[in-house]
Amino acid sequence: MDRVRRQRGRRVAGAACAVALTLVLAGCAEDGYEPAGPFRPLPEGPPPQVGPPTESTPAPAPGDPADPGSGESGGDPNVVATDLAVPTGLVVLPDGTAVVGERETGRLLQVFPDRSPPQELMVVPGIDTAGDGGLLGLALSPTFDEDGLFYAYVSTATDNRVVRFPLGGTPNPVLTGIPRGEVHNGGGLAFAPDGTLFVGTGDTGDPALAQDTASLGGKVLHVDVFGQPVGSGPVFSRGHADVRALCPGLDDPVGLYAVDDATDGPDELNAVLQDSDLGWPTPGATSTGPLLEVPDDAGGLSGCAAVGGTVFLGALEGRRVYVVTVEGGGVTEEPSALIPERYGRLRTVALDAEGGLWVTTSNGDGSGTPAEDDDKVLRILPPSSGGSSPI
Template sequence: MANVSRWRGRRGPGLAGALLLTVVLAGCGGDGYEPAGPFRPLPEDPPPQVGPPTESTPPAPGDPADPGSGERDGDPNVVASGLTVPTGLVVLPDGSAVVGERDSGRLFQVFPDRSPAKELMTVAGVDPAGDGGLLGLALSPTFGEDGLLYAYVSTATDNRVVRFPLGGTPNPVLTGLPRGETRNGGGLLFGADGTLFVGTGDTGNAALAQDPASLGGKVLHVDVFGQPVGAGPVYSSGHGNVTALCTGGPGTLFATDDAVEGPDALDRVVEGSDAGWPQPGPASQAPVVEVPAPEGGLGGCAVSGRSVFLGALDGKRVHAVQLDGGGAPVDEPTDFLAERYGRLRTVVIDADGALWITTSNRDGIGTPVEEDDRVLRVVPPGGADDSPL
C-alpha cells in the first residue's frame, strides 16, 4: 500500500478549476444514463414497530427470502444474510441497526444477537440504474425526539438527500445533485454540532469536481433542512467519488474517494480544501493514505480512536490505518477479513467498538454464495481504540 508520497500518481490529467463557492445546481453527468421514471414518494403509512425482535417461528436456515436466517447457527460474525447489496447502515440507540438495500430501497432492522432481520419499509422513488440507488444513511441528530432517518438516494433525474420517519414518506432535504450512470457518491454524516455533511461524485465527468458551478465531486455542508452552513454548501472540492464520510471527533472529517484511475484515497476534509481531482494544484491537499486499485474500491470508513477502518470492495477486505495525534499514518496500513466474505462495503462502528460491515457480492461484479449478501458485526483486531485523535 502506498503512502502520501505517491498521491499525485492517482490523479490523472484533466481540467483545472478554482475553488469558489457558487450555488448552482448541476445536471446529470454520465453518458448513456437512462432514467427509470420520475421520483414519486409513496403515501405515508403507519410506522412499523422498531425495537427488540419478537418471538416467532424461524424460517428454514439459508432461506434467501428471510434476511438474517442464513448463518444464525454458523459464523458468529454474521448477524444477517440473504440481503441484496446492503449499502447504507446506521446503528440505533438500542444497539440494533437499520440497513438499506441499494437496488430495492428496502430497509431492514438487524440485531447483534443474530435474531431474524425485520423488514421495516421501502424508500420510495429510488432509481438503482448504474451504481445509483439507496446509498448512505444517517440518523437525525435528534433521533430520540423525531425518529427521523436521512438517506442519500438516486432518483431518475438527480441524486438527493431525503428524510423520513420509519414507515413514512421521504421528504426532500437537498435536491439537484448531479446524477450519472456511475460515480454517484453517497457519503452522509452528521457532525457533532448537528449539521450534515454530504459526499457527492463526479458522475463520470471529472471536470465537475473542480467546477465551482457544480455540486458534483464535492463534500457539502448543510443544516437539517438542507440550507447551506456558513458560506456553503460546498465544503471541499476536487473529489472523484465520495462513497463514505467518517469523523474522529470535532474538527476531524475523513472521506473515502473511489478513484476512476490509479489508487483510491482516504482524504482529510478541511473547509475550503481541494483534494486534487482531476488536476492537482499548489493548494491541493495530499491524501492521508492511498490504497492501490487491486486492494481498493473503497466504500466505507469508520474511526475508533486513532484507527480508521476502510471497507474495500475490490480488495475484499477491511484496511486498518493507524494515525498519530496529528492525523498522519504511523505505519503502512494492515488488513483483516481478506478474501473471507467477498466484497466489503460499508463500515460503521457501534458504542461497544464493534464494526458493522456489509458485503456487496450481489452487485453484478462479485461472486455471491448462497448466504449473500450479509451484514457482519466484528470486533476489530486489538479491540476498540480509545486513543484521542
C-alpha cells in the same frame, strides 16, 4: 456498477489487527444482545414517492431475509444477517440494533447483534437504480431520540438527493439537484458533532465537475438539517472523484475523513478541510494530498468509521477492512487488514457503543461472486471479548 478490478493486497499479521481492535473496540458484551433503549414501531401505511418517477427497469422485488442461524453461514458468529440485496447504508440505533438499506430495492431492515431474523421496516420509494445509483447512504438524525428521523442519500431518475423521513413516513427532500450519472454518484452522509450534515457526492463520470465551484458534483457539501448551506455556501471541499463514505473523527485530530474511489489510479483516504481542493482531476499548487493511497486493484474504498485516531475502511476490491492509524495529521504505519479474503467484497462499516464493528458485504452487486447466502451483514467483536477471533 462497480468496475471489476484485479484483486491485490497485502496480508498483515493477525497480531497487528488484534492489537488495533483491542485498543479501539473495547468493552464488548459477551452475553448476547440487550436493548439499550426504545425502538419506534413501524407505522401503518405505505410512504409516497420520494422523487420523480423512473423510466428505467424497476428495482427487483426484495426476497425474504433468512435466519442467519441457517444456511452455510449458520455456524459463523460474525454473520448477523444473510440473503440481502446489496446492503449499502447501515446505521446503529440507540438500542444496539442496526438498520441497513439495500441499494437496489430501497428496503430498510432492522438487524440484530444476537442474530435474530432481520425485520423489514419499510421501502424507500422512487429510487432509480440505473448504473451504480440507488439507495447509497444512511444517517441518523442528530436528535434521533426525539424525532426518530432517518436521512438517506438516494438516486432518482433526474438527480441524486438527500431525503429524511420517519419509519413508514413521507420521505421529504432535504437537498436536491446533486448531479446524477451512470457512475460516480457518491453517497457519503455524516453528521458533525454540532448537528450539521456533510454530504459526499461524485463527479458522475465527468471529471470537470469536481473542481467546478458552480456544480454540486465531486464535492463534500455542508448543510444544516433543512438543507440550507452552512457558511458562505454548500461546497465544503472540491476535487473529489466519488465520495462514497464520510466519517467524523471522534476524539481524533482529524475532524472529517472521506474515502474517494478514483476513476484511474489509487483510491484515497482524505482529511477534509473547509475550502480544500483534493486535486481531482487536476492537482494544483494548493491541492491537498491524501492521507493514504490504496492501489486500484486492492481498493474500491466504500466504507469509513473512525474513533480515537483509528480509521476502518471497507474495501470492495481489497476484500477486507483496512485498519489505519492516524497521528499528527498523517498515517503513522502500514495499514493492517481485518478479515481479509474471508467474506468477499466489503462495503459499509460502522462502530457501535459496545465495541462491535458492523460490516456489509457487496458480493451481489454484479462485480463479485456471491455465495449462496450473500449478501450479509457482519458484526465483528474484538478478540479481547472472549469470542472467536475475526482475523
